[in-house]
Amino acid sequence: MEFDREQDMLRAASMYYLQDLKMEVIARHLGTSRSTVSRMLKQARASGLVEINLRPSSTRAPGLGRSVAAAFGIDSYVVPVPDSASHLERLTQVSMTAARLLSSWFDSDMVMGVAWGTTLASVSRFLVPKPTRGAAVVQLNGAANMRTSGVEYASDLISSFGTAFGAAVHHFSVPAFFDYPDTKAAMWRERSVRRVLDMQERADIAVFSVGAVAGAVPSHVYSAGYLDDADIEVLRDEGVVGDVCTVFLRADGSWQDIAVNTRATGPDPHQLEHVPRRLCVVAGDNKVAPLLAALRAGVVTDLVVDEITAGLLLEQVEQARPHRSRTRA
Template sequence: MELDREQDVLRAASMYYLQDLKMEVIARHLGTSRSTVSRLIKRARETGLVEITLRPASTRAPGLGRSVSAAFGVDAYVVPVPDSSSHIERLDQVSMTAAKLLTSWFDSDMVLGIAWGTTLASVSRYLVPKPTRGAAVVQLNGAANMRTSGVDYASDLISSFGTAFGAAVHHFSVPAFFDFSDTKAAMWRERSVRRVLDMQRRADIAVFSVGAVAGAVPSHVYSAGYLDDADVRVLHDEGVVGDVCTVFLRADGSWQDVPLNARATGPTPTELQRLPRRVCVVAGDNKVAPLLAALRAGVVTDLVVDEVTAGALLEAADPGPVRRTRARTATTGA
């Protein structure tokens, strides 16, 4: 019965999109109603059988993608957007592309690491369900903060990825930042914490964005009570421009001697570099400086970015040394 239904979906979609037949005509061919045909075509889009792509008449995206790949040694997926697009529109377009790529990359018996944040929350809304077997989704950084537990926010986000892929979910029930580095060291010896850390190290794909210290749209870690005034002053004094997985970076990509990083619970750039695929999803002018820092830190293998931000990134990059990561052969995108 299910096979017959899927065949109807395929036939309806083929007649509608390839033969340009009207729904009334398709309904007569299939011996059903127009409303049923409408539902079949909708299902074809929802399941990914049909993919609709808009190709603007004029876009710099392909050329920008090649330039970013050449400059930083990453696979760049530059999403075409009009220069007049709002931040939300750019984020939506980038999120849709990132969700599509993740669905194509993630499969059974794989581990997906997710760093919570506004961008990843947007990506989660565009995931197309893809059942897997033996797969797992693991939270990469703690979420509790000074004002609220933060756990519900991160838990819902991580769980949405698990639900989309039918994967087991591993939450990381620790603060985003410990008050004392000694406390972190002690917690890292606990078996329950070590179990999650081990799952993180096994990740085949890590997905994250970059947090920006400045800008009209503040990143979640800087706007939701994770840092006090003294912490913010330290970041300013240290020349920090943003973070990856709540590990703070300077403009040159350095991070090791930033004091707050000893209390952070996310994986360091060194730990991220051990994972095969590290996907950075970025949209927004205020993300250019932290994105450039992340690229210089060598934590990115695949970059999904909007056209406007990609152009600004190339303008901001100087000819200084960049730690290149092993480039992949792109199968999708620019």
């Protein structure tokens, strides 16, 4: 009973503080009264589950969140940060928010798919332990590469999610990219690999970030030996701006005819669309172009993004719109 009360308190606090829902709506969702929800929120603050920080009234986060949600038809959580915030500070803030959301969403008998990367490694450090029963965490993309195995890095990351939720962990012991599409096709017929792919297809939640080809802070897949010079040249020629789960995207969200994707081991946008909730976690100026590509590809249902990145995203959307004529017919 104590565990159930704590879970209801966590859900109520998440819906009130992160999703901006009214107490009456939360009460209906939890099957309780408004006064009970009010008590839960007070207990959440008293216990330290909720920490309230005052920020300058000039923050644009709420308005940006509504604009992003309206522009792309998703649930958007824009995290307030000062204009002077460093990349690490922005990453930390979005990671904390994403970790809290995952704790409120993920529960017993659910499957969570996790794509490895720098951002998800940061999210893993802020996960709040939450015991579950019959739950599983599955790795979404392979990790081995031609310089190092890459497996230990991804394994530790995925295991940290499993540990936080007391969930069974399913590692994906294949390369991030095969050398030949035929090799991938053959491996996909192996029963040991098929078992992990089947678990991926059962995912209730997928959590990932976007990889950026360019920028001061290169994404892990571009800086840790996963691609050779010839691959990078092909990506440039194809107009690739980034990736989701190591599947590469152009600025318009297209991906089907990019040759490297036939060797990639992560789920493509069409496969991701079968996951009911798809959380994308993003921070950083260089992530704007790949984030917009991911949104155009339709792979995101929920977005956690810092205030600065959200503002740059909307500026890029506005610039992409056809300019209206200043003269009247």
